[in-house]
Amino acid sequence: MNKNAVKILTAVLILGVLGYFFYEKSKDKDSVVSSAVSSGEKAGDSTSSGINLSDYDKIPREELYADNDLAKKTLDELKQRYKTDFEQLVKEMKATGAKLVFCWITTEPTIPMQRVGKEFISNLCKTNGVDFIDFVPLISNKKPEEITFMPVDGHFNENGARILTNEMAKYVKKYDNVKTTATYTERPKVFGDQDPNQNTITDGGKNLPYKLVTNSQGLRMDYDLTFPKTKQRILYIGDSALFFPFLDNNKTGSGQLQAMFPNKEVINAAKIGYSVDDYLSLWNDKLKYTEPDIIFLQSSGDDIADLYFTHRIKYSRKADEIKPTETELSLYKTLK
Amino acid sequence: MKTQLQIIEELNEIFTEVIDEGEVSLTPETTANDVDGWDSLNHIQIIYAVEKKYGFKFTLPEIQNLKNIGDLVNLIIEKSR
Amino acid sequence: MLFSSFSFFIFFPIVFILYWALKANRKWQNMLLLVSSYVFYGWWDWRFCFLLLFSSTFGFFVTKLLSETDSDKKRRLYMNLSIVVHIGILCYYKYFNFFISSFTDFAKNLGFNVDYTPLQIALPLAISFFTFHILGYTYDVYQRKYPASNNYFEFIAHIAFFPQLVAGPIERANHLLPQFANKRQFSWIKMEDGLMQMLWGFFKKIVIADTLATQVNYAFAHYQDLHPITLIIAVIMFTFQMYCDFSGYSDIALGCARLLGFELLQNFNYPFFSTSVSEFWRKWHMSLSNWIQDYLFTPISFNKRAWGKFGIFYAALVSFTISGLWHGANWTFIIWGAVHGIAIGYELLTKKKRKGWAKKYNPIAYSIGSGILVFIFWSFTQLIFRATSVDHFYGILKQIVTAKWVFQPEVNSVYLLYIVGLLLFEWFQRSKPYALQIINWPYYIKWAICALIIITIFSSKNLNNQTEFLYFQF
Known part of the structure; x- marks a missing residue:
């Protein structure tokens, strides 16, 4: 009897530890437990009137380009937001005396999202006096399998990265003498949004394993930046198109450019899923302190569509602060 | 007609020669576990030597159903009839 | 269905509870195992359930015919028929493209001009495993190691038995089949x-x-x-x-x-x-x-x-x-x-x-x-x-x-x-x-x-x- 009581107590204790563990896990966004829990909840509780942002699935981007008033209204709102952040970002970057080069990179130039996006963004560049470099002609005559990981994944492979790099190298040579005037007395320890000091092999679930190396400052490069700087600095800022997933550091665009210009420092601060709002806040919070001289800012039509809240709450660096507007919500309800 | 004892004696010779690991002494109760070096491979060699000596052929199920030397002796007597 | 997938974590407890609830009736238990095994297999692609059903049905009846005749000639005929059909299915799904493309490569090396576009054949999961399982059974009966099964449902249920279906262990009929014929004891x-x-x-x-x-x-x-x-x-x-x-x-x-x-x-x-x-x-x-x-x-x-x-x-x-x-x-x-x-x-x-x-x-x-x-x-x-x-x-x-x-x-x-x-x-x-x-x-x-x-x-x-x-x- 007594022995059984001890047994039951032990069982309760161990179950309690397990229960606590799973409770903690269910709060962790990235864990399987929480996704299982939320899919279970969604199935059982679809009539709930309360809004929980994590309930929202990602909507197909094409829906924003559909031919109806609500979609148009939503898209206009997103464009407006893009414009505000973009102009602010350009203004602050230019104020440092750095040379800003805008890179238009997409492998699907003909889809509505990119056609609309190109027209809008190239105009923005023109009115704000930013070089707009169109990479599409360089890659549109190539087979997708030659320059990307298609059919597994649409991101650039080593060849694709080389084509981009050769083009960017022309601008690096052209702006060889550009020098920023900005300098700071105090700066953060970390400049990028990657986890610092990584040296891990990962495959992103696509069986395309690559090695992700970051320096101690959260940037995708092999060494740390020191101050005062002694070499011209080139900054990559953008989303996955410049982050180059599935490539080892030395095969990414920034890695290849670094190999071409040993006398310059190439900084890669691009991150998967980011959009213009993130570029702006990342620049203000951390990146400007790296004192770049040439800035390659990469963006495409995705970045307009991805300002929609369902994408923001998953990928934005300020995901916690994202709230959908009325227009966004009403579009969402028509799609659900 | 040979007796069981005669056949066992003849088998003793065959086993000793095929296995080649010293003298073997068989009884009707002997199994593969009792003889050092009598494994499934030697088994087939032994069967082949027996076939040559007595001039008939075994089938695979016949030899797979053997449990001990006694079974083998009985099978040989049956086959040589 | 993957053992480590979310669906299996739902599937298995349901099967488990139903299965032991039916403890009193062995036939119903076997029927449940049969149905759940086909669900398990069909989860991935339901069309291949028919292939599994065909293979095990064919294996059952050929072996039965084989065991009912005493003529060595006929027995050998049934054995060979079984090998040809089962290996034939396996070759079609698994090796067809390989054999043809190896052959065309060889022909090209000899200087012939051969053109061949590989056929689009999806490889059915588990086919290598259940083919060997069934062939082993037929061969054992052919060698008179044990008699052929008389219970069709138990037989196809034991071939499809989901824990071992997709990647083995390659079971033996004389090991697994009797377990289907006997009562299962629940013990903590x-x-x-x-x-x-x-x-x-x-x-x-x-x-x-x-x-x-x-x-x-x-x-x-x-x-x-x-x-x-x-x-x-x-x-x-x-x-x-x-x-x-x-x-x-x-x-x-x-x-x-x-x-x-x-x-x-x-x-x-x-x-x-x-x-x-x-x-x-x-x-x-x-x-x-x-x-x-x-x-x-x-x-x-x-x-x-x-x-x-x-x-x-x-x-x-x-x-x-x-x-x-x-x-x-x-x-x-x-x-x-x-x-x-x-x-x-x-x-x-x-x-x-x-x-x-x-x-x-x-x-x-x-x-x-x-x-x-x-x-x-x-x-x-x-x-x-x-x-x-x-x-x-x-x-x-x-x-x-x-x-x-x-x-x-x-x-x-x-x-x-x-x-x-x-x-x-x-x-x-x-x-x-x-x-x-x-x-x-x-x-x-x-x-x-x-x-x-x-x-x-x-x-x-x-x-x-x-x-x-x-x-x-x-």
Whole structure:
């Protein structure tokens, strides 16, 4: 009897530890437990009137380009937001005396999202006096399998990265003498949004394993930046198109450019899923302190569509602060 | 007609020669576990030597159903009839 | 359905509860197993359920006809018919494109102009496993080892029995079928035992195999840029990835079957503690090696007994090459099988000599020495096994031999500690049927260990991007 009581107590204790563990896990966004829990909840509780942002699935981007008033209204709102952040970002970057080069990179130039996006963004560049470099002609005559990981994944492979790099190298040579005037007395320890000091092999679930190396400052490069700087600095800022997933550091665009210009420092601060709002806040919070001289800012039509809240709450660096507007919500309800 | 004892004696010779690991002494109760070096491979060699000596052929199920030397002796007597 | 998928975590408890609720009625239990097995199989692609149904139905009736006649001629005819049909199906789905494209390559080398577009044939999951299962049954009845089954439903249920369907163990009808015909006893000890074995399987698969997989995939994909040390570590990692993946799968299968009151054949028995390649094969994928021994090696060596020692070598070479081809339609598997066939043949022929050597040395040193040699040989053949083509294999081998040695591995060699830990634990537990069999330990220790393992599994990032079990492709 007594022995059984001890047994039951032990069982309760161990179950309690397990229960606590799973409770903690269910709060962790990235864990399987929480996704299982939320899919279970969604199935059982679809009539709930309360809004929980994590309930929202990602909507197909094409829906924003559909031919109806609500979609148009939503898209206009997103464009407006893009414009505000973009102009602010350009203004602050230019104020440092750095040379800003805008890179238009997409492998699907003909889809509505990119056609609309190109027209809008190239105009923005023109009115704000930013070089707009169109990479599409360089890659549109190539087979997708030659320059990307298609059919597994649409991101650039080593060849694709080389084509981009050769083009960017022309601008690096052209702006060889550009020098920023900005300098700071105090700066953060970390400049990028990657986890610092990584040296891990990962495959992103696509069986395309690559090695992700970051320096101690959260940037995708092999060494740390020191101050005062002694070499011209080139900054990559953008989303996955410049982050180059599935490539080892030395095969990414920034890695290849670094190999071409040993006398310059190439900084890669691009991150998967980011959009213009993130570029702006990342620049203000951390990146400007790296004192770049040439800035390659990469963006495409995705970045307009991805300002929609369902994408923001998953990928934005300020995901916690994202709230959908009325227009966004009403579009969402028509799609659900 | 040979007796069981005669056949066992003849088998003793065959086993000793095929296995080649010293003298073997068989009884009707002997199994593969009792003889050092009598494994499934030697088994087939032994069967082949027996076939040559007595001039008939075994089938695979016949030899797979053997449990001990006694079974083998009985099978040989049956086959040589 | 994947054992480690979310759907299985829903599926299995439902089956489990229904199954034991039907305890009083064996027929209903079997019917439930039949239906749930087809659901399990059809989850992936329902159309192939018909193939499974056809294969097992055909196997049942041909064997029945075979057993009902006494004419040796007719029996042989039915046996051959069964082989032709089952191997024919297997060849169509698995080897058709391989044979044709190998042939056209050959023709092109001879200077003929042949054009061939490969057919789009989807490979049905589990086909290699249930084909061997059914063929083994028919052959046993043909050899009069045991009578043919008279119960159609039990027969097709035992072929489709979901724990063993997709990747084995390759069951024997005389082992599994009687369990369908008898009442299953529910016991708490068995439940605990089954759960622990499943847990251990999940741990090996999700925590060890999937972690090693990322490192291995990286090294095999980027081998041109890597140094010999890195590649050697990656090959060792793959050896254990394969082991943890496949033995993990088998453990889940055995545990899962035990929870339903069944015992499946043991498939692994601590193979890395072997002192010869033959011993390794007796402890690795045992259900396949036994199958090969009973249905290929023994008949062939019996058939060629007049060839003397060469007959044995021939039998080993042929049966292992076929076993290689069974793993997949690729020259790498054929070479892999042939290399093992040669090694086994060599060991069989030098058995006596090796016994003599063993006597000359310290027995422990000799065992450790041969264990290491066997491990090196095994890992080397795993390199052939993992390579995607003969050129890939050759490229890696060339890199290992010719590239400069740099003593800084590019893969994360910390994971080698996983392997060391696993081997130590296995050595300690080597008398048990599986390493986590700790049901005799004090309850607080064993429960705490199980809780720890559950926590480790669910903390693993691998759970987010699950890889398929390697043996699904065969």
